[in-house]
Amino acid sequence: MSTTIQMSEELGPRSGWGKAIECPMASMFEILGTKTSYLIMREAFYGATRFEEFVERTGISEPVAAARLRELTAEGLLEKVPYREPGQRTRSAYELTEKGSDLLPVLVAMMRWGDRWLFTNGARVELTHADCGAQVHTELRCDAGHPVPTDELELGLNPRRLRAAR
């Protein structure tokens, strides 16, 4: 049973080219490549916004949490929003940006894989569809709305790039 991705006519066969450059997956991993970054992002999706919340809910040490929040803010996944409690100085809360929010499918796909493969009876928690109670997973679909089984997946050159290079 083959589960590999086919190459488009321009690209194939894979043996015809060497190291993949500008891989969007590798580039994504350069932005978010440590477990502590994923824990911070998870807690942002679970509603944490304040420094102490991130520290307490991830179990990361304060200096590491501060470094991660700084990086994630610099990369534009979180943004700082000032808040002030009565009688206290102004502090920063961290909120998900559109760029950060768009990572949700990555985290959900990871959760579902971990749930399925790493725990005999599933993990302690799971994501469900609030309306019907069924568990949530990620599904491959094309932008035209068709479900895409693995044997219909094709890697090709990006036509927007080809046009931009002209």
Place this chain on the structure above:
Amino acid sequence: MSTTIQMSEELGPRSGWGKAIECPMASMFEILGTKTSYLIMREAFYGATRFEEFVERTGISEPVAAARLRELTAEGLLEKVPYREPGQRTRSAYELTEKGSDLLPVLVAMMRWGDRWLFTNGARVELTHADCGAQVHTELRCDAGHPVPTDELELGLNPRRLRAAR
């Protein structure tokens, strides 16, 4: 605009519990947590099976590639299959297992995010639906088949675990 995940009645509010334990996403990251592991898995999906192919197509050094292939095989994401070319000794090829193949949504979600957010005109390559040519993304759906917008996502206790604990 809120993009956070709501907590189920048993779990909520998030402030009511501390550090998340047995997080399936964190557990997944413990199995696959280095960039080189993701590059090896990417090339497995692109059809690489032989040691030299993984080295050449990822640009990873031979010792690191050997270590990653060993780990990924030990974790059951790849399996060794013997092959022999005429006049040569028997060697091992590496093929995706079901557990490994099931990582595809994670990698596709990462690729799509990288493509969207890290390159002005998109990355050099993209995944498309071979049948219609449209780009491929991952979509959140529940096991009952409904599309799940973020505001209908709920984190709850896994009922299979609760039953197993009785």
